[in-house]
Amino acid sequence: MALPKSFLTAILGLVVVVSAIFAAYTWAALHWSYSEGERAGFMQKLSKKGWICKSWEGELSLVALPGAAPEKFLFSVRDDEVAARINQHVGQRVSLTYEQHIGLPTTCFGDTEYFVTAVKLVSP
Template sequence: MQSAPARDYSRAGRAARRIFSTIFLLIILGLGIFFYWKYFYTYSSGNRYGLLQKFSHKGNLFKTYEGEMILSSVRSNNNIALASEKFFFSVADEGVANKLMNLQGKEVTVHYKEKNGALFWRGETPYLVDSVVSVEQNNPN
């Protein structure tokens, strides 16, 4: 008579293991979806035009390319920016970084992708510049 309760315990044990493994897999799947959404999903993309003020290669353990552009919104008659906003961005591609390194002090248009979060090996900002669309030469008039 002892063998019947042992079977019940083994069935209950298998059912409990199946429930726990299903919950564990759902948690892992949920974490994977969250990680993808937070760090790899492109929230928005577009172009920004402005004066490339600063571009550097920095970091302690992971060196990343970081840039800063001044986006002018209101200009005076003498083409002087009266109101401006700064656009901070990161660059993951070394070829694009080399182009931007040579364009400091010039007005450029860059294409960016905005992520929901920044990964420390990819840059400090959620804005990742992936190409320089056009370069406008400063014309002294």
């Protein structure tokens, strides 16, 4: 027994509408940031991770007081040029400019909600 043409059209229309809403939500989550800022510390590591979706993931060691245990700032990088600049400064004191994006629907864009957009070397 074949399904009525109007039923198939309704199902296809529903799939298109749901896909469009998902695409619009993803675009908005990636292009509007919840917060922006800078963090300074010692660049510990940067690596490209992921099984299917590869993303640059890094760690910045934040040292508040001498002798205190350092806090780690975990971040993601979407731009390969920024990742290359960060890789040049591993082990050095840097300042990272970041944007915080909350509510991303998948980890294909990065494992964290903090996305680094620029890096500056900080003089000792």
